[in-house]
Amino acid sequence: MNLTDHELRVLRLVAQGSTHQEIADELVMTAKGVTPTVNRAIRKLGARNAPHAVHLAHLAGILRRERHGDHAGFTAHVRRGExxxxxTQGCPEGERAYRAGRRQQRKEAA
Incomplete structure (x- = not known):
């Protein structure tokens, strides 16, 4: 079940809900080139379809669910040592908003 780096990148984008065209644009390839890559990942994971492949990859620890743009996403980076x-996906902005909200709550409580 060894996925190549390319297959893993494509599977991550599938997990994010990207279309084949969006994946092709992101990875600078053709949309027709995405299909065989997805199919190889499906086959290697023993999945029935792309969503099932994403699910199996999560269960196997190959993919991890990631949050971005809020306090939880920010702290997830910290826990991973990043x-x-x-x-670049909004975590600093989300953390600033979270901290501003907490400051406001403390002011109102005082």
Whole structure:
């Protein structure tokens, strides 16, 4: 069940709900080239279809569910030993909003 890096990138994008065209645009390939890659991942995982492949990959620990853009996503980066301030998917902004909200709550409570 060894997925190549390319198959794994495609499967992550499938897990995010991307269409084949969106995947092709992201990875600079044709939409027709995405289908065989998805099919190889499905076959390697022993899945029935792409959503089932994503599910099996999550169960096997190959893919992990990730949150971005909020406090939970920010702290997930911290738990993984990553720099959450370097996230380009909204985690710093979400954390700033969370902290501003907490400050506001403390002010109102005082």
């Amino acid at each position: 720099d959450p301030w370097a996230c």
